[in-house]
Amino acid sequence: MSVKVTIDGIPVEVEPGTTILNAARQIGGDIVPPAMCYYSKLKDSGGKCRTCLVKVSKGSEKDPRPMPKLVASCRTTVMDGMEVQNITSPEVVEARKGIVEILLINHPLDCPICDQAGECDLQNLAFDHGAAKTRYEFDRRKFEKIDIGDKIQLHMTRCILCYRCVFVADQITDHRIHGILNRGDHSEISTYIKAAVDNDFSGNVIDVCPVGALTDKTFRFKNRVWFTKPVEAHRDCDHPGCNGKVTLWYKGEDVLRVTARKDVYGEVEEFICNTCRFDKKSTGDWVIEGPRKVSNQSVISANHYETLHPLPVVKTNILLQEANKEQFERETRL
Amino acid sequence: MGRKLLLEHINVPGINTFDVYRSKGGYAAVEKALKTLTPDDIVEEVKKSGLRGRGGAGFPTGMKWSFLAKPEGVARYLVCNADESEPGTFKDRYLMTYIPHLLIEGMIVSSFALGANASYIYVRGEMMPQIRILEKAIAEAKNKGFLGKNILGTGYDLELYVQPGGGAYICGEETALLESLEGKRGNPRIKPPFPAIAGLYGCPTVVNNVESIAAVVPIINEGGDEYAKIGVGRSTGTKLISAGGNVKKPGVYEIDLGLPVEDFLYSDEYCGGIAGGKRLKAVVAGGSSVPILPANLFLKTINNEPRLMSYESLADGGFVSGTMMGSGGFIAFDEDQCIVRNTWNFTRFYHHESCGQCSPCREGTGWMEKVLHRLEYGHGKMSDMDLLVDVSKKIEGNTICPLGDAAAWPVASAIRHFRDEFEWHVTNAAEAVRGNYGLAHYADPLHVKETA
Numbered sequence: 001m002s003v004k005v006t007i008d009g010i011p012v013e014v015e016p017g018t019t020i021l022n023a024a025r026q027i028g029g030d031i032v033p034p035a036m037c038y039y040s041k042l043k044d045s046g047g048k049c050r051t052c053l054v055k056v057s058k059g060s061e062k063d064p065r066p067m068p069k070l071v072a073s074c075r076t077t078v079m080d081g082m083e084v085q086n087i088t089s090p091e092v093v094e095a096r097k098g099i100v101e102i103l104l105i106n107h108p109l110d111c112p113i114c115d116q117a118g119e120c121d122l123q124n125l126a127f128d129h130g131a132a133k134t135r136y137e138f139d140r141r142k143f144e145k146i147d148i149g150d151k152i153q154l155h156m157t158r159c160i161l162c163y164r165c166v167f168v169a170d171q172i173t174d175h176r177i178h179g180i181l182n183r184g185d186h187s188e189i190s191t192y193i194k195a196a197v198d199n200d201f202s203g204n205v206i207d208v209c210p211v212g213a214l215t216d217k218t219f220r221f222k223n224r225v226w227f228t229k230p231v232e233a234h235r236d237c238d239h240p241g242c243n244g245k246v247t248l249w250y251k252g253e254d255v256l257r258v259t260a261r262k263d264v265y266g267e268v269e270e271f272i273c274n275t276c277r278f279d280k281k282s283t284g285d286w287v288i289e290g291p292r293k294v295s296n297q298s299v300i301s302a303n304h305y306e307t308l309h310p311l312p313v314v315k316t317n318i319l320l321q322e323a324n325k326e327q328f329e330r331e332t333r334l
Numbered sequence: 335m336g337r338k339l340l341l342e343h344i345n346v347p348g349i350n351t352f353d354v355y356r357s358k359g360g361y362a363a364v365e366k367a368l369k370t371l372t373p374d375d376i377v378e379e380v381k382k383s384g385l386r387g388r389g390g391a392g393f394p395t396g397m398k399w400s401f402l403a404k405p406e407g408v409a410r411y412l413v414c415n416a417d418e419s420e421p422g423t424f425k426d427r428y429l430m431t432y433i434p435h436l437l438i439e440g441m442i443v444s445s446f447a448l449g450a451n452a453s454y455i456y457v458r459g460e461m462m463p464q465i466r467i468l469e470k471a472i473a474e475a476k477n478k479g480f481l482g483k484n485i486l487g488t489g490y491d492l493e494l495y496v497q498p499g500g501g502a503y504i505c506g507e508e509t510a511l512l513e514s515l516e517g518k519r520g521n522p523r524i525k526p527p528f529p530a531i532a533g534l535y536g537c538p539t540v541v542n543n544v545e546s547i548a549a550v551v552p553i554i555n556e557g558g559d560e561y562a563k564i565g566v567g568r569s570t571g572t573k574l575i576s577a578g579g580n581v582k583k584p585g586v587y588e589i590d591l592g593l594p595v596e597d598f599l600y601s602d603e604y605c606g607g608i609a610g611g612k613r614l615k616a617v618v619a620g621g622s623s624v625p626i627l628p629a630n631l632f633l634k635t636i637n638n639e640p641r642l643m644s645y646e647s648l649a650d651g652g653f654v655s656g657t658m659m660g661s662g663g664f665i666a667f668d669e670d671q672c673i674v675r676n677t678w679n680f681t682r683f684y685h686h687e688s689c690g691q692c693s694p695c696r697e698g699t700g701w702m703e704k705v706l707h708r709l710e711y712g713h714g715k716m717s718d719m720d721l722l723v724d725v726s727k728k729i730e731g732n733t734i735c736p737l738g739d740a741a742a743w744p745v746a747s748a749i750r751h752f753r754d755e756f757e758w759h760v761t762n763a764a765e766a767v768r769g770n771y772g773l774a775h776y777a778d779p780l781h782v783k784e785t786a
Contacts, residue, residue, distance in 0.1 A: 047524040048692050048693070048734070049692070049693050050692055050694055050732050069732075070731065095728065095732055098727075098728030099693060099694060101728075102693055102697040102728060103693050103697065105697050105701060106697055106700075135721055138701075138704045161690060161696065180690070182690070183502065183504070184686060184690045184696055184700070185685070185688070187690035187696070
């Protein structure tokens with residue numbers, strides 16, 4: 001039993017109960033709405049950032065009326081015969097542009113000194129949808145940097161309040177001691193009495209954070225992410241909740257940081273424990289599997305391990321192909 | 335001069351006690367409902383009465399009740415929304431203070447109709463005196479056998495609880511209210527599922543305004559058809575209006591829906607005109623979140639017909655030239671009031687009360703507040719008006735709950751109708767800080783387009 005839904009004119013058959021966003025991800029490509037707060041591995045996440053708003057132009061086969069407002073695609077389940085417009089609806093494009101501008105008005109735009117730059121969801125979102133300048137002419141929200149524990153730093157000024165780290169603490173760690181304080185644009189992620197977030201899985205808040213609000217203190221200011229080389233590795237982790245599959249980020253011979261493996265939507269494949277993340281920083285701790293392909297949205301993918309496709313001119317010219325043979329073989333061997 | 339259904343005995347001394355309330359015919363609706371009617375009969379009566387939600391949205395109450403899911407073996411809840419915090423609205427507080435037993439009687443009848451055995455009254459946290467009044471009234475009613483186990487020997491059990499609110503405007507949004515009632519942070523839930531399917535503790539729940547629940551009492555006493563005879567069109571019955579601002583006699587008035595607004599504003603029975611012999615400049619008809627209207631558009635619709643106090647007539651003209659009934663918070667502005675300052679004040683409220691869960695409302699309300707503050711204090715720019723309209727459009731309809739809309743409408747409507755006053759704040763900035771724009775043309779007779 002599957003339901004049929006059409007997104008931007010492309011039909012797809014999905015399981016009943018699938019959200020519009022996940023149906024769009026099954027199609028893939030440009031028509032996937034961006035998501036800043038939804039995280040498929042975290043239950044109840046989503047619905048807050050409103051970047052994934054889409055227009056439902058036909059509710060279902062039974063009730064073909066369109067939905068009166070734009071809906072959050074990450075929290076709206078598909079109905080049989082539903083027709084959804086994402087990038088084909090000017091209304092959606094306009095609304096999303098507004099959301100991007102609104103998300104950025106209180107963001108410090110300190111990308112040049114932010115460790116997240118290069119793998120930041122907000123940076124990608126702004127690049128794809130935002131205007132190059134802002135109409136906001138007032139002081140931005142500022143907070144003091146807070147060290148939560150000895151491994152994680154919270155820089156609330158950059159936060160977009162996606163609640164992902166709250167869900168991680170609720171669902172992945174054994175207890176949550178941080179949350180949202182205050183309300184409106186005074187809201188902040190905080191541990192209230194600056195208690196250290198310290199348990200075996202707390203480091204995952206760094207991976208789920210879409211911006212640079214939660215950063216890895218063992219990696220801060222070590223290097224720009226696009227100068228590091230991602231490598232897949234694993235180790236035999238004795239923590240029952242962790243399978244030890246990670247991405248190592250090398251600079252030369254040094255492992256600068258360890259993260260979970262992230263998929264094309266920037267979501268981790270499996271959460272990892274803090275020992276793997278923070279304490280195992282030498283090649284000897286790991287079994288190297290090979291280079292890690294990084295999602296197409298990241299600047300990192302523009303760099304190292306992408307299979308070198310021969311230029312069109314090379315393909316058509318036998319002589320050039322012969323001349324570059326050795327180089328292609330070397331590049332594609334990895 | 336209409337009949338009072340809710341406030342008939344409001345001036346009887348001691349009406350806040352059980353005995354006096356009972357001697358004036360109180361709790362007759364409970365007796366009638368529990369002993370002679372089935373729950374479905376009551377829902378049917380309320381449907382027939384055409385009662386519409388008095389909290390702001392105006393959704394038909396009977397229909398809301400009939401949407402309630404009734405799975406076997408799952409508790410159902412009735413929650414009374416007494417988290418009245420809309421600037422300009424104070425009718426529920428009045429009702430709870432002076433005639434608490436009316437609400438309790440309504441709660442018993444409504445709970446019976448919905449099959450709820452535990453019902454909650456979520457009272458705004460700042461209203462501590464009203465919480466005490468309600469708790470006392472509940473204790474009295476329980477003592478007389480109208481609450482608790484086996485009410486009046488009919489076998490129906492009902493416990494009624496009063497819950498002090500979390501201290502936020504957003505907790506008046508029905509799903510945020512349920513979150514708060516469950517002891518969590520008062521963030522609105524993402525719908526669907528609607529509370530009628532999964533509400534309080536995941537069980538089917540109906541959330542109704544204080545006045546809607548109180549109105550069930552006269553509906554049961556006199557029958558839905560009798561109730562529906564009052565009012566005009568789909569606006570049936572009576573409505574409490576909390577009149578405030580620059581009127582001669584501010585206060586809570588019970589009106590028949592369909593009363594001309596001119597009568598309400600100028601007759602001695604109600605507001606008694608504008609205080610100090612001044613002229614009317616603008617009106618916010620239903621609490622701070624509804625669009626503001628200039629005097630001429632408020633008294634007459636765009637087709638030059640007199641406007642009535644009813645859901646339809648107030649909304650006549652849509653967002654272009656109409657407003658909404660809202661929760662009945664009627665605020666009149668005289669010629670010396672500054673619309674820019676008022677708009678800034680409202681926006682400041684929404685900025686302060688935004689829960690911060692979804693981004694358009696969290697960031698957008700603050701942005702609008704800052705721009706309006708700049709305009710009011712003489713640092714505005716001509717482009718600010720278009721900016722405000724654009725930001726309000728980006729918020730409206732894109733948020734999880736209606737607070738975003740409520741924050742956007744006053745700004746958009748103020749700029750639509752009072753644009754020259756905003757522009758004057760930019761061109762005559764120094765003067766605008768000292769004085770104000772005055773009445774200008776806002777009360778001039780409407781220019782009616784000739785139809786060919």
